[in-house]
Amino acid sequence: MSDKITIFHEYGEPYHYIGLARLTSNKEIIYREFSTLRLIHKALKKKNCQGLYKAIKDFLYFVLCFLFPVVLKNKIIVIGIAPLDYRVIFFNRVLKYSHVIYHTSWTDWSGNFYPKKNKFFKNKIKNAWFYFFNFRVKHIAAVTDIVKDSISSNWALPREKITTVYHAFDGNVFNLDNAMPIEERNGITFVGRLVQNKGIGNLLEIAKNNPTHSFTIVGEGELADMIVNSKLNNISYAGYISSKIELANIFKRNKYIFLPSIKNENWEELFGMVLPEAMACGCIPVCTDHSGPKIILGHTKLQRLIFKENEFNEAVNSVLEMSNEDSILLFDEAVKVSQHFEAKIISERWKKILCNINQLPN
Template identity: 30%
Template structure:
């Protein structure tokens, strides 16, 4: 069976399990957007024999390079797509794929796969992360795609409910969560990095992710400031990049807690387990907005696989991963006092950290491991191809 998977970029944690099914299928991975930076670039280079990056045509490149045009709503429809011209359509027909998987039910890439279906025997799957009925200005495109697509793969129940609200039949939606390698991410990893960072005697609170407003890192720093008043033997480790980085550094300086906060650049995926190894508590304080809420929270299953307790906000799909009072604590988004209270509770009780970490590991093994999820992806591909 020949399979083509199209993405604007391939996060390593998404591609790794897909690579593992390559023994069962002939899979071509296509990148449909040049918006790839940092750790993604490094990963693409490591896997360039598996990944085909599609070029932009001149007209589309002109639009992408013109910031004032790109900001106009109608032109942002191409941001997840390789070109205004039907490149994907031609690729699908030329290579006679059996199954094609694209991303989101409002992209031009998905629309091209639906059109290709009319001229070939290809079966279409859409990976749908989006869990808000948005954007309204693509309603007509969504309507056609929802009607004609053979199957939808969703990583969360919030994404499934979104599709149902848009009129997609329940039987077309396949709930298959993201997954993690529980052999690489485990509770017995070496903590060498702690010595390197000079924090061997500290309790480490960890945040990994983008430094953008909707991730709520500002609230985490303010909560951490409160916690420090009671316990100075703690450190906040913030790993990632984003437009808010300087603002967050300035906030730490203003609150006079910079000596207890370490900012690290985004870490390549093949080393991210080393970061999880040195943490004691992982925090994801996401803030839902009108147009976004947490679509999964992959860092959570990495941390839980490593036996770490979680403190996270009730945003989007997070409550589907973290069981409140069992594998961690859920707090109201933006509630600094509650965030500080739950983190403090875990800091003061090592047995509670161990207990929640153990239950988190067990939950990942049962619901989010390669062993559980990869067979479900295979089953979907086989079933859709008859």
């Protein structure tokens, strides 16, 4: 049995694997980013010596593994690679002797829309993916049940080969410790990219129409200037915050987390961790009816706070006027529902996968 787990990812996002990390506290987890040439170029452009060193190191590592795939014999590899990425041809050799877990959050495997556009050798690449799924991957870790259903039905993969793992948050950070009582909270927070599809325009309109409520906006993006130039006295723009502790402190003093996302033909709000993290700190979620929020809030008392996009602004007014009794009820439900996504719970889902590939005892 390997004493290490290696994660191959295009850009690397350790926080996506916090549930796995909780389970494998006695193992070393190594992160390898395989978009090495792009990362080398980016590091040179920004004169980032540390980033350059890491990218070159990963490049040489993948060259070694391609030439001698036996170096990964019996190693546990978790790989996150976008659907129909041509580099799967490379990984079919690299992962020849490994215990492979494929990790994906992509919801539509029907072929209607894939993130990677392959103008050439489409059939060859698709065949390489078929080979990857059937002869390299031992198990698939799907972020939601929608992902599981789609990949199983469209690629004729047995459902028992796929486990839904969601994402996870760190309960040691996101919790009610030192949180303001719900009765004393009045504010609304938004955390995310500051772009049109995130509903920033609607958020500013709501803030303008509710001057007695404070709004804390966290994030960065092309509409940051719109927030600053709004000059609304009840808006506090915090910019991008990397510290999870600082983010948790913002949640702990706000009453609501708003997610007024707007769909287009290529995007909708998927399953993310902002809602569960905020809910664990006592924020009441108010969202538009996208697949991500519906997965988190559906079949709970909180589903009444999911609104159609064209009804969101008006619906918010009634939400902000709810009684203290309703607020306490929804506060309790938010904290309760969030715990389904706490790292120690999600780690059990990863444990089933590792048991499946005979890397942990049952």
